[in-house]
Amino acid sequence: MLKWIIxxxxxxxxxxxxxxxxxxxxxxxxxxxxxxxxxxxTPSGPQFTFEGVLPCADCAGINTQLIxxxxxxxxxxxxxxxxxxxxxxxxxxxxxxxxxxxxDSISTILELSPAKEIPKNYFLVLGDSALxxxxxxxxxxxxxxxxxxxxx
Numbered sequence: 025m026l027k028w029i030i031x032x033x034x035x036x037x038x039x040x041x042x043x044x045x046x047x048x049x050x051x052x053x054x055x056x057x058x059x060x061x062x063x064x065x066t067p068s069g070p071q072f073t074f075e076g077v078l079p080c081a082d083c084a085g086i087n088t089q090l091i092x093x094x095x096x097x098x099x100x101x102x103x104x105x106x107x108x109x110x111x112x113x114x115x116x117x118x119x120x121x122x123x124x125x126x127x128d129s130i131s132t133i134l135e136l137s138p139a140k141e142i143p144k145n146y147f148l149v150l151g152d153s154a155l156x157x158x159x160x161x162x163x164x165x166x167x168x169x170x171x172x173x174x175x176x
Contacts, residue, residue: 070095074155074173083108090147090155090173092134097121099136101145117142123149124162133162147173 072092077085084107091100099121105113119138126133126148134155136145146158150172157171158164165171 073176075176076170076173077106078103078157078171078173079167079169080105088157088173090136092121101136126162133158135162 070093072094074090074092076088078088080086083105087104087106089102093099097120098118100118101116103115105115117138117140119136122135122137124133124135125131132149134147134149136147138144143160146160146162147155148158148164150156153175155173155175156164157173
């Protein structure tokens with residue numbers, strides 16, 4: 025009987041912890057369970073790759089690939105600006121990343137600090153399968169456009 029009560033308590037706790045507060049009234053739907061995607065690393069695979077096409081004001085989209093190396097807290101970011109009149113423009117940068125606690129004290133934000141003096145990038149961690157691009161101040165971009173990078 026005690027095991028049954030503890031089991032129900034754990035299920036209720038998991039159900040409550042999966043609720044997210046959304047102060048910006050933006051809707052983000054990701055089919056995932058909140059976990060720390062850096063947990064359970066094996067020595068043979070301490071890197072995580074996220075990919076997606078982010079919106080672009082003057083091109084067809086920015087094909088983005090972000091590789092995170094947890095063992096060294098470093099990253100490699102490749103952005104390909106697609107569909108301009110000239111061939112696709114490819115920009116790469118690398119540096120270190122830091123995990124920050126968001127203003128809601130629940131969410132995690134990745135702050136990408138490039139090796140060169142260019143603006144930092146920010147991504148909101150959505151479970152273990154997605155990152156959402158944030159603005160240059162680490163705030164949610166209010167838009168109907170897709171700002172998600174999915175884990176590969």
